[in-house]
Amino acid sequence: MSPDAETALRFHVETLGCPKNAVDSDKVVASLLADGMLAADDASSADLVVVNTCAFIETARQESIDVSLALSDRRKPGAKLVLTGCMAERYGSELADALPEADAVVGFAGEGSIAEVVLKRKPTGVRDLLELPRAKPDAPWAYLKVAEGCDRACAFCAIPTFRGAQRSRTPESIEAEARQLVEAGVSELVLVAQDIAWYGRDTGQPGSLAPLLHRLDALAPHGLRRIRLLYLYPSEVKDPLISTMLELPTVVPYFDLSLQHASATRLRAMKRWGSGDRFLAAIDSIRAREPEAAFRSNFIVGFPGETESEHDELLAFLAAARLDWAGFFAFSPEDGTAAQDLSDPVPADLTAARLRECSEVQDPITAASRDALIGTEVEVLVDGIDDETGDPVGRTHREAPEIDGVLRLEGAYARPGAWVRATVTAALGPDLLASAVAREGAA
Numbered sequence: 103m104s105p106d107a108e109t110a111l112r113f114h115v116e117t118l119g120c121p122k123n124a125v126d127s128d129k130v131v132a133s134l135l136a137d138g139m140l141a142a143d144d145a146s147s148a149d150l151v152v153v154n155t156c157a158f159i160e161t162a163r164q165e166s167i168d169v170s171l172a173l174s175d176r177r178k179p180g181a182k183l184v185l186t187g188c189m190a191e192r193y194g195s196e197l198a199d200a201l202p203e204a205d206a207v208v209g210f211a212g213e214g215s216i217a218e219v220v221l222k223r224k225p226t227g228v229r230d231l232l233e234l235p236r237a238k239p240d241a242p243w244a245y246l247k248v249a250e251g252c253d254r255a256c257a258f259c260a261i262p263t264f265r266g267a268q269r270s271r272t273p274e275s276i277e278a279e280a281r282q283l284v285e286a287g288v289s290e291l292v293l294v295a296q297d298i299a300w301y302g303r304d305t306g307q308p309g310s311l312a313p314l315l316h317r318l319d320a321l322a323p324h325g326l327r328r329i330r331l332l333y334l335y336p337s338e339v340k341d342p343l344i345s346t347m348l349e350l351p352t353v354v355p356y357f358d359l360s361l362q363h364a365s366a367t368r369l370r371a372m373k374r375w376g377s378g379d380r381f382l383a384a385i386d387s388i389r390a391r392e393p394e395a396a397f398r399s400n401f402i403v404g405f406p407g408e409t410e411s412e413h414d415e416l417l418a419f420l421a422a423a424r425l426d427w428a429g430f431f432a433f434s435p436e437d438g439t440a441a442q443d444l445s446d447p448v449p450a451d452l453t454a455a456r457l458r459e460c461s462e463v464q465d466p467i468t469a470a471s472r473d474a475l476i477g478t479e480v481e482v483l484v485d486g487i488d489d490e491t492g493d494p495v496g497r498t499h500r501e502a503p504e505i506d507g508v509l510r511l512e513g514a515y516a517r518p519g520a521w522v523r524a525t526v527t528a529a530l531g532p533d534l535l536a537s538a539v540a541r542e543g544a545a
């Protein structure tokens with residue numbers, strides 16, 4: 103039943119946080135559409151404003167609250183405000199008390215039924231968010247969530263406490279969603295999960311990620327050109343997964359390694375696997391097999407007990423690993439985590455200084471890896487158009503959407519979804535300029 107555009111109620115969904123939240127928002131949108139609502143042009147014209155919150159660290163929580171208050175102010179009279187996502191799940195009643203502006207605070211179990219708040223009737227059908235269909239994609243790439251939750255217990259991380267244990271989707275259901283996305287024009291799939299390499303372990307089938315990649319690679323004749331994986335726990339960066347990633351034509355050699363530190367002592371305190379030497383060995387061996395491989399990682403700085411020499415170990419690791427991209431985060435003690443009450447905290451000013459030192463080592467490395475691409479020919483998926491110049495903007499296999507830099511095709515004409523071969527002409531910080539040499543696809 104298609105809703106009457108004149109009378110249908112309108113919604114606006116605002117998404118904060120990580121790519122996994124973006125997938126949930128897509129599915130919330132699909133459920134609202136299935137309930138007969140239509141997308142509003144913006145928040146101020148919506149009858150229902152949904153904020154998909156993030157609870158990752160204190161600054162993310164504050165941003166979620168600030169955005170909710172700002173959207174609440176912009177609401178038209180009578181419009182409802184619903185808070186959902188990680189903060190709603192983790193701090194449900196506290197959040198409801200702190201933000202009386204919200205008409206409802208809905209945890210994960212209710213995310214597929216948000217329209218109920220305004221429609222005041224029970225929704226029908228399947229409402230498991232992980233399995234809900236999603237709205238038609240508006241970009242030539244899309245996140246695809248293969249599992250929810252996490253079975254590990256990293257000392258700093260609260261995710262398992264509110265996302266629960268890992269729950270892998272079936273390969274059939276993932277393939278069906280991938281096929282739907284590809285048939286709707288998506289040519290790059292970005293596979294996400296809290297701990298993607300453990301996909302299938304909870305269903306008694308460890309090592310299922312490589313077979314899943316084979317299954318998705320078979321969508322190439324339908325238009326799938328790239329598969330990208332995010333969040334690889336380092337102990338799982340080994341064969342047969344690595345061979346599969348390097349051999350399958352659609353899977354890009356982009357390694358998003360969740361390393362967090364290089365000191366084995368600090369990693370053990372974080373209740374994590376590995377050491378700088380092991381990480382370097384894995385990175386070197388992948389580079390030897392695939393010189394085009396790109397690497398990203400995140401690190402926590404100022405974890406309790408982090409000594410000066412451990413911090414120096416991290417700096418030396420960064421210099422040796424020469425990662426293309428790296429993010430650094432100050433440790434934040436999270437409720438319900440093992441690290442919450444650890445003694446020996448690192449003073450905030452020392453953490454800030456260490457963060458600066460990490461950036462001082464990493465920024466020139468990232469810049470050099472971008473400069474090294476000047477003069478090379480690359481394959482670009484055009485994602486959009488630059489507002490100021492009108493030039494197409496896209497990404498090669500080295501840039502994950504919404505996370506890394508982008509590439510601008512100077513003076514070219516190509517629509518989103520087009521694949522363009524281009525020569526890199528300059529590097530501007532994390533971004534690249536390029537000139538098109540050939541175009542194919544939906545230009």
Ligand code: SF4
Binds near residue numbers: 255259262297
């Ligand atoms: S693997 Fe990732 S999601 Fe799981 S507990 Fe560790 S940091 Fe959190």
